[in-house]
Amino acid sequence: MATTKLKNQLRYSAIKSLKALRLPSLRYYPSKEISLKEYLKKGRLSKIRDLGEDKFILTLPNGRVWSSNGTIITEDNTFIKEINRNSNDGSKNIIFYQKSIIKPVKIDGCAVVVAVPWGSVYYHWMVDVLPRLELVKEAGLFENIDHLVINEVQKDFQLVVLNKIGIPLSKTIQVKDIWNTHYQFDQLIVPSFVSEPNRSDLLTILSIEKHFPSLETNSRIEDLPKKIYLGRTKANNRKLLNESDILPFLMMHGFEEIFPENHTVSEQAEIFRNAQIIVGVHGSALTNIVFCKPDTTVFDIAAPEWINNCFQDICELKKLHYIRIIGDKFLRTKDIDKGADIHLSKAKVIFLQESILQLL
Structure with missing residues (x-):
């Protein structure tokens, strides 16, 4: 074709x-x-x-x-x-x-x-x-x-x-x-x-x-999560198909699942400014890493069909630690590129887990 x-x-x-x-x-x-x-x-x-x-x-x-x-x-x-x-x-x-x-x-x-x-x-x-x-x-x-x-x-x-x-x-x-x-x-x-x-x-x-400057007087800052996972179950595409292989591990180690679309931009800015570790499937929600403080670690889970350096650029500019994890390429029923769903092999799941444990 x-x-x-x-x-x-x-x-x-x-x-x-x-x-x-x-x-x-x-x-x-x-x-x-x-x-x-x-x-x-x-x-x-x-x-x-x-x-x-x-x-x-x-x-x-x-x-x-x-x-x-x-x-x-x-x-x-x-x-x-x-x-x-x-x-x-x-x-x-x-x-x-x-x-x-x-x-x-x-x-x-x-x-x-x-x-x-x-x-x-x-x-x-x-x-x-x-x-x-x-x-x-x-x-x-x-x-x-x-x-x-x-x-x-x-x-x-x-x-x-x-x-x-x-x-x-x-x-x-x-x-x-x-x-x-x-x-x-x-x-x-x-x-x-x-x-x-x-x-x-x-x-x-x-x-x-x-x-979207920092709200230094926000009394809720101490209650914001330090470790967040950006879910895409509400998205139409680019979903993590075996999310169940990593979400329980993340929850067990203090991560909180966040759906940025449920928050105002100012609220998203405060959540990301407070975060120290961010795990997310490649998508617009990761745009909010522009608000992160230096030395925050960002895990970008991507499909092999769509490797994009847009968030890596932001990490370099903001002095964040960027780690990309690429899912497995498998047979598709139709021609998909940037919208492809993602599946992580067992080895990639273990790599993510071990990388997070080293940060805790």
Whole structure:
């Protein structure tokens, strides 16, 4: 069976051939893909505010936003690489694999766009969206905008962040799907990405910590668990199939099972700041290790189909001890990658147990 990447390459070649025919259905398809430096050299009617360290805010006249991925297309139908995200597998942006793109809805006024792929997911909201919001806020631009183009607001943590930044829901345009979203604004303000896809840098960490500082006066801090296990039984995928092989051991040694989604972000921050050992299946809940104190130990249980260094990056930045435990690869009934469930062999279970005992 051909891989997804190969299928995308074939699809891209076919659509590229169709573009030469100038079909009306491909009218809004990007005609070229260039770097920001090349675009600015052409003297386009845009302006850029350089924030240093490869951070910037770009303003595009009549800029367009396509899909819930927040894909940016300029007035002259150009795709600028630095302000758009490609797929994790190295394929091009998903816009290049579409048979057609709907006509943009023209909206008067000035808009800021911070929508990103999977932006409604806790990890991507905190690591990708929040730092970009912070760039715009620090530049003092929110006071003069009419709209904020953002991923669909589905969770309380999103409302909390918008409230802290000072953006009312009435100003948001929430992009909810890929094919039926396409807007054009008089002015489009595009903050740069703060870090690479599925990566973090120091500004990412500082942006999150700034909005969720330690509650030193919290009288309940002494009651918070020092050792926590992040359960994923409520998740739709990426579950630990033989959780029963490790959970009794963890409970016996003083661990408390935590479901972060049952807590506010501020409560999650306090739980993780107080923790000394964290065991979790690879998922958004581990984003909260940004709040941990140095020398905290983090066990990241992952499937071999989805090895991602996003939490290892945070551990390095925060001076935490990171240990990845990779489950067994076994026959799947369908093609699964990042959503694959996890099974730990007996040897891996013993390794986890012995590693924890050395910390107690």
